Amino acid sequence: MGTIAKRKVMPKSRAGAGAHEHDVRDLGLAAAGKKRIEWADRQMPVLRRIRERFSKEQPLKGQRLGACLHITCETANLLRALKAGGAEVFCCASNPLSTQDDVAAALVAEFGIPTYAIHNEDRDTYYSHLRAVLDRHPTITMDDGADLVSLLHTEYKDSAEEVFASMEETTTGVIRLRAMEKDHALKIPVVAVNDAQTKHLFDNRYGTGQSTLDGIIRATGVLIAGSIVVVGGYGYCGRGIASRARGLGADVIVTEVDPIRALEAAMDGFRVMKMIDAAKVGDIFVTATGDKHVLAAQHFTAMKDGAILCNSGHFDVEIDMAYLTDAAKSVDHDVNKNVDAYHLTNGRTLYVLGQGRLVNLACAEGHPAQVMDMSFATQALASEWVAKGEQLPAKVHNVPLEIENDVAAVKLAAMGIKIDTLTAQQKKYLESWESGT
Ligand SMILES: NC(=O)c1ccc[n+]([C@@H]2O[C@H](COP(=O)([O-])OP(=O)(O)OC[C@H]3O[C@@H](n4cnc5c(N)ncnc54)[C@H](O)[C@@H]3O)[C@@H](O)[C@H]2O)c1
CATH class of the missing domain: 3.40.50.1480 (Adenosylhomocysteinase-like)
Structure with missing residues (x-):
């Protein structure tokens, strides 16, 4: 454990202590x-x-x-x-x-x-x-x-x-x-x-789920129904994104590194496979792992022409943007608002949303x-x-x-929802170990 922080003291006001009042656009x-x-x-x-x-x-x-x-x-x-x-x-x-x-x-x-x-x-x-x-x-x-x-x-x-x-x-x-x-x-x-x-049960799942799809749709206007959406990571965010994409009619593939989460995704009815296999078939890729280079060189090369790539994980490291930028023959920025086109040497073009940053915040609200x-x-x-x-x-x-x-x-x-409360008898029952069959 680190050092114990100092005992709490009520702070003196240091309002504006030499700092500027703000720095905003307008x-x-x-x-x-x-x-x-x-x-x-x-x-x-x-x-x-x-x-x-x-x-x-x-x-x-x-x-x-x-x-x-x-x-x-x-x-x-x-x-x-x-x-x-x-x-x-x-x-x-x-x-x-x-x-x-x-x-x-x-x-x-x-x-x-x-x-x-x-x-x-x-x-x-x-x-x-x-x-x-x-x-x-x-x-x-x-x-x-x-x-x-x-x-x-x-x-x-x-x-x-x-x-x-x-x-x-x-x-x-x-x-x-x-x-x-x-x-x-x-x-x-x-x-x-x-x-x-x-x-995390609500924000990461329902919030990220809905707003990630919102970001993809706002940036591209693409029809989700009938698309193959690949979700990297089946954590709280990934679960939300996968279920919302399915709700809009996508064929959803999940990639994972954790066997339990991968199993959960499979039992939730999603196709589960390695990213390198998903790369060959996906139309839209979304990462939400907290990990780096979930989409990397070998995946870019395997992807179909026109594939859409985005990230909903916290940092812009989930898609290896440095490699993609280097490897691309040329890049057209803002071909649509928040969409950059990476033209690869294999003749295919990949579209990256919001520069690989959180798509729900970069491309939506x-x-x-x-x-x-x-x-x-x-x-x-x-x-x-x-x-x-x-x-x-x-x-x-x-x-x-x-x-x-x-x-x-x-x-x-x-929300106007009422729930039951435990009776004294139920509480006692749940806390005791003596009573069985
Ligand atoms: N976009 C947003 O508004 C928003 C909101 C909440 C959290 N986040 C961020 O999203 C990320 C995920 O959060 P979470 O709460 O779902 O985390 P989590 O830990 O519940 O889930 C992450 C999952 O990704 C998997 N994973 C790790 N590396 C992988 C890889 N290389 N390939 C495939 N799967 C891999 C893990 O096994 C895990 O199941 C974090 O960076 C978090 O900070 C973003």
């Missing part, structure tokens, strides 16, 4: 962004309820909360809730292509949240935005992919002790953090929000608000938990089960 977009944020808010009843309670109880008062998340309407509503809870909130993007510029503008101009995010920013700007957030000395950080935490362990080592907890939103981030914990390198406590059931309601309600309540509780040791922590149950119960109530 503040003139703010009114449009506000409208869309409020539209999403209508579909986020759990988070709204938390925001209302937070504004009365101020559980985050005095905290400086630095968030590195996809800058979308739904994220804006999370940030509003955290601000309502008394925190000084500032944010940057967790992916250069996922920022919605109108939302970034509205966060600054309408909601007073310093924001550093520009759609399609280059790598240097992306990192300067992460630094802008850390230069404001957060006491709590929020990541989607562990980029802030990573900087806090390298370039910003000296600031790490000011951060008494961090939250992690996605599978890839949690994997990185668990690896740090295993190497005794993790210096701050991190809450694995992704691992809460109220997050990310997850529907209804599902982000649960993920972000879990984020908000986990922030309250770390702010109000004892200082946690520097390791990866799970979200307490009470928070998950609370989020699920409020979501059910908002």
